Amino acid sequence: MSSPVPLPRAFYIRTPRRVARDLLGKVLVRQTPETYLTGRIVEVEAYLGVKDAAAHAAAGPTLRNAVLFGPPGHAYIYFIYGNHYCLNVSCEPEGRAGSVLFRALEPLCGIEEMAQSRHLEIGSPSDLPKLTSGPGRLAEAFGITRHRDNACDLTDPASSLWIGDDGHPRPKILVTPRIGITKAADDLLRYLIRGNRFVSGRTKV
């Protein structure tokens, strides 16, 4: 396993479906002078922009969702249910609002610090998924907030949050309906690594 290399802007100038599929197996990095956290991306969802009833962009641009309409490769972070932050990356050329939601990571570096951020004690390996399995959980584990990280450039390793490729082999992928939405709930837009134990939600199929 080598150290991650940032994914270029061009990676994100594609449809959310393609970006979502290709993000599986890549690495999310939180890097500051004090901190180095990494996690493998094991579950994501594609949101298709204004034509997607389930997307935050569906009603057109607002102050909240402005990043979705901006240049690709940037972090769109929203606050939900009075409790949780969730991370997206903007896709497609500027002006189109497609994005990919990060739903689960496999913790790699900085597990102890993630546990602190999550206010959890890790007693056994079976506790690890509680760190980063779920969009709100992974955001908390990585200290992601709207105030701190919204509109951050995820292609720039000088950002404290970025996405890289560490040469991990291309995973086997499973596609299912998205989770937690009421509109357009049947579309197959959730992508996950088959058999990965850090994937969120139920393990049906």
Next chain:
DNA sequence: ATATCGATTATCT
């Protein structure tokens, strides 16, 4: 094992 429910607030109608 699955089901239901309360928490808590930014954002939009």
Next chain:
DNA sequence: GATAATCGATATG
């Protein structure tokens, strides 16, 4: 004033 791309706790089989 209603809603929400969630989580964790509680209840029940």
